[in-house]
Amino acid sequence: xxxxxxxxxxxxxxxxxxxxxxxxxxxxxxxxxxxxxxxxxxxxxxxxxxxxxxxxxxxxxxxxxxxxxxxxxxxxxxxxxxxxxxxxxxxxxxxxxxxxxxxxxxxxxxxxxxxxxxxxxxxxxxxxxxxxxxxxxxxxxxxxxxxxxxxxxxxxxxxxxxxxxxxxxxxxxxxxxxxxxxxxxxxxxxxxxxxxxxxxxxxxxxxxxxxxxxxxxxxxxxxxxxxxxxxxxxxxxxxxxxxxxxxxxxxxxxxxxxxxxxxxxxxxxxxxxxxxxxxxxxxxxxxxxxxx
Amino acid sequence: xxxxxxxxxxxxxxxxxxxxxxxxxxxxxxxxxxxxxxxxxxxxxxxxxxxxxxxxxxxxxxxxxxxxxxxxxxxxxxxxxxxxxxxxxxxxxxxxxxxxxxxxxxxxxxxxxxxxxxxxxxxxxxxxxxxxxxxxxxxxxxxxxxxxxxxxxxxxxxxxxxxxxxxxxxxxxxxxxxxxxxxxxxxxxxxxxxxxxxxxxxxxxxxxxxxxxxxxxxxxxxxxxxxxxxxxxxxxxxxxxxxxxx
Numbered sequence: 001x002x003x004x005x006x007x008x009x010x011x012x013x014x015x016x017x018x019x020x021x022x023x024x025x026x027x028x029x030x031x032x033x034x035x036x037x038x039x040x041x042x043x044x045x046x047x048x049x050x051x052x053x054x055x056x057x058x059x060x061x062x063x064x065x066x067x068x069x070x071x072x073x074x075x076x077x078x079x080x081x082x083x084x085x086x087x088x089x090x091x092x093x094x095x096x097x098x099x100x101x102x103x104x105x106x107x108x109x110x111x112x113x114x115x116x117x118x119x120x121x122x123x124x125x126x127x128x129x130x131x132x133x134x135x136x137x138x139x140x141x142x143x144x145x146x147x148x149x150x151x152x153x154x155x156x157x158x159x160x161x162x163x164x165x166x167x168x169x170x171x172x173x174x175x176x177x178x179x180x181x182x183x184x185x186x187x188x189x190x191x192x193x194x195x196x197x198x199x200x201x202x203x204x205x206x207x208x209x210x211x212x213x214x215x216x217x218x219x220x221x222x223x224x225x226x227x228x229x230x231x232x233x234x235x236x237x238x239x240x241x242x243x244x245x246x247x248x249x250x251x252x253x254x255x256x257x258x259x260x261x262x263x264x265x266x267x268x269x270x271x272x273x274x275x276x277x278x279x280x281x282x283x284x285x286x287x288x289x290x291x292x
Numbered sequence: 293x294x295x296x297x298x299x300x301x302x303x304x305x306x307x308x309x310x311x312x313x314x315x316x317x318x319x320x321x322x323x324x325x326x327x328x329x330x331x332x333x334x335x336x337x338x339x340x341x342x343x344x345x346x347x348x349x350x351x352x353x354x355x356x357x358x359x360x361x362x363x364x365x366x367x368x369x370x371x372x373x374x375x376x377x378x379x380x381x382x383x384x385x386x387x388x389x390x391x392x393x394x395x396x397x398x399x400x401x402x403x404x405x406x407x408x409x410x411x412x413x414x415x416x417x418x419x420x421x422x423x424x425x426x427x428x429x430x431x432x433x434x435x436x437x438x439x440x441x442x443x444x445x446x447x448x449x450x451x452x453x454x455x456x457x458x459x460x461x462x463x464x465x466x467x468x469x470x471x472x473x474x475x476x477x478x479x480x481x482x483x484x485x486x487x488x489x490x491x492x493x494x495x496x497x498x499x500x501x502x503x504x505x506x507x508x509x510x511x512x513x514x515x516x517x518x519x520x521x522x523x524x525x526x527x528x529x530x531x532x533x534x535x536x537x538x
Contacts, residue, residue, distance in 0.1 A: 164405055167394075171402050174393040181351065181385060183377035183406045183454065 006137025007257040008250055013142035014211075015249020016149035020204035021226020022233060022241035023153060024197040029235045030173040031193035032079075032087055034094040038101035040223025042078070042198055043205030045105050046070040047214055048113050050206050051120060060121055067202045075198020079191045087190065109216040117218075120209035145207045152203055153242050156196065160238075169193060221265060225252070228272040234282020243284060302365055304329040304490040305350070305381075305458045310359030312349045313514075319345035321514040322359070327458065327507075330488040332480065334505035334522065336498045336536055341511040343494040344386065347460045350492075351383035352376040364457055378406055382456035386463040389447035392436030396427055399435050399446055403453030413453075420449045441472035448479065458490045459483075465497045473497065477504050498536040502526045510535050 021039060028036045036042075049070040054063035082101065086093040124140040160166035171179040172189035180186050204226070205219060212218050229248045233240025248271065255267045275282070303326035312320045319342045327333045335343050348354045350361055352373035361368045368376050377383070391399055397417070404416045421428035424445055430438065438446060444464055451459055461480065465473040481504040483489040495501035502508055508525035510518040518531055525531065532538055 164401075167398055167402060168405060170394065170398075171391055175388075175391045177353075178385070178389050178391050179402070180353075180373040181377055181383050181389065182402050182450070183374050184402070185374050 002134060003257065006135065007253045010137045010142065010257075011250030011253030012246060013138060013145045013249070014253060015229075015246040016146045016242075017204050017208045017222065017245070018226045018229040018248050019242040019245025020149045020152065020200050020207070021223060022230035022245050023156070023238055024201040024204070025227060025230045026233070026235055026238050026241045027156075027193050027197040027200065029230075031169070031190050032083065032094075033091070034083065034087070034098065035227075035235075036197070037095070037098040037223075038078075038105060039197070039201050040219035040226070041102045041105035041109075042071065042074055043201040043222075044214070044216065044219040045109055046074060046198070046202035047120065047205035047209050047219075048109055051113075051118060051214060054121065060123060064123070064206055067206045068199055071198035071200075071202025071205075072195045073198070075194040075196070075201075076191050078198070079194035083194065084187070084190075106216040113216075115216060117213040117215045120206070120214045122210035126210065141210065148203060148207060149242075152200055153238070156200070156238065165192070224272070225268050228268055228275070231272060231275050231280075231282060233284050237282065237284050240282055240284030244282070302329075303327055303362075304364060305492060306360075306362045307346075307350065308360045308362075310346075310349060310356045310361065312345060312354050312356045312359075314354070319514050320349065320356075323511070323514070323516055324359075325509050325516060325519060327490055327492055329490050330484065331506040332484050332491040332493055332504055333507045333509060334498075334501040335492065335494045335509050335511060336501060336525075337511035338535065338537070339496075340513070342514040343511055344462055345514075346511070347383060347385075347462050347492070347494055350376075350460060351381060377454070380454070380457035381460065382451035382454055382458070383460040384447045384451050384462060384464065386466055389450075390435045390438070390443045392434065394435055395432055396435050396438070396446060397431040400427070400431075400450050400453055403450035407454060416453045416455070420453060424449050441468050441475070444468060444472075444476055445479070448476075452483070452489075456489075458492065461491060461493045463494060463496060465495060465500060473500055477501075480504055498532075499526075499538050 024039050025036060028034055046067045050063035050067035053066040054060055078101065082097055083094070086097050122141040124144050126139045126141045128139055129136045160170060168184050169189050169192060171184055172186045176186045204222070208222055209218065212222065225248060229245035230241050232247060233244030248268070252264050252268055256264045305327040307323055307325050310320050310323045311318060323342070323346060335346060337343055345354060349356050352368070352371055356369060363379055363381055366379060368379060368381070400417055400420055401413070404413045407413055426442060427446060427449055430442070435443070435446060464476050468476065477500050480491060480493065484491060493501055493505065502522045502525060505522040508520060508522045509516055510525070510531065512535055517535065518525065
């Protein structure tokens with residue numbers, strides 16, 4: 001029972017990271033119907049920005065803020081420069097472009113920062129917390145990870161629900177034609193959507209890197225699991241993305257804890273395949289047909 | 293020409309010799325028409341006459357290859373749809389205007405979102421609810437749950453939120469029961485009478501459109517074949533039989 005609680009709590013922390021990646025994929029998918037294969041590479045790149053800033057200033061939070069700002073900027077710039085020309089083109093064009101971007105960013109990071117594994121600092125202590133004498137299987141940093149992603153997800157929810165920018169973003173995503181008729185500058189909304197996705201991805205990058213080390217391909221496997229979480233939740237649903245991330249994180253932690261950690265990637269991919277086979281629209285997407 | 297208060301003789305909307313089409317097909321072959329402020333102009337004609345293309349060209353989704361479109365003297369010709377909407381032209385498209393994933397109130401709020409000032413927007417919303425009580429009753433419902441007639445009311449109400457100079461209506465009666473059609477037509481006429489709204493109305497249903505319109509324009513294969521007072525058009529038996537089918 002004690003093990004079970006430890007695995008569950010530990011899984012929540014990892015699950016929130018998958019949730020963050022999933023959320024960034026959902027933001028882009030809803031706005032542009034593009035699956036951004038370079039989301040992980042973008043997060044890797046912004047984490048290098050944080051790494052550099054922390055190296056120069058010695059201040060973790062300066063690096064943290066720099067990564068988020070870089071994510072926002074990177075998302076916006078990528079949308080404006082390389083994604084804009086393939087919007088409303090056959091889906092394969094966007095697939096090729098975002099995979100190209102993945103290779104480009106990982107190559108560029110290798111040129112600038114080198115290929116070696118670098119350790120990235122956590123925000124808080126990674127010593128396990130205890131309830132009395134009982135180890136909980138999570139650290140203060142794990143609590144921070146979960147809290148930070150939760151705060152970001154809530155912030156997004158509030159933005160979408162209660163602000164006029166949020167209403168515009170939703171209108172542009174649901175029905176770009178009607179939105180433009182009403183004077184919504186849909187192009188700017190798409191840029192904003194990518195920028196927000198870049199921000200959430202950057203958050204995932206700095207949060208996960210203490211556990212994975214930082215190197216040009218360090219986010220590849222995290223991206224695959226984040227994508228799996230997004231598919232579990234249904235690519236259209238932000239809430240689904242968070243729940244999907246949590247389910248996946250906890251489930252994979254059980255697999256790692258009870259069966260062995262080398263089975264985790266296999267189970268992650270198996271989950272992706274099974275979900276795509278039995279319920280491709282995700283567990284949480286409301287299966288109403290889109291009326292456009 | 294200075295932009296600002298329309299002069300008495302200045303049309304609210306003027307289309308001059310507009311040519312537009314898709315690929316190699318020309319849907320509009322030199323269309324000219326002008327809409328006087330505070331009037332309803334009905335654009336009539338068979339399927340494929342170019343009626344919908346005329347509206348999508350005015351609202352900027354189709355780029356004219358030739359010609360000029362002005363709203364109260366201001367050139368709209370090569371501007372983008374969202375900028376044209378902000379210039380004061382509201383386009384209610386055929387059938388697909390409601391954003392079904394949003395609530396009724398969110399749809400309405402979108403209509404006035406780019407207007408400056410919170411009070412103006414709140415007033416516009418209150419106005420809409422006063423004028424359309426059925427929308428007030430459904431304000432928190434998803435717009436996808438509305439009936440066809442209710443959706444038509446919603447898109448018109450939403451277009452009015454921006455206090456447009458000119459309202460383009462594409463087939464507002466399509467797919468609606470005759471009783472609802474009469475209600476929608478009555479609403480359009482009331483808006484003209486009470487608020488001085490200028491309307492360009494595209495309709496397949498020529499009889500009911502001419503019933504409320506001041507002017508009628510008949511399109512055939514992308515060209516204007518008649519432009520008359522609505523009463524004159526309705527009385528022209530030959531034209532009616534030939535182009536309007538009633």
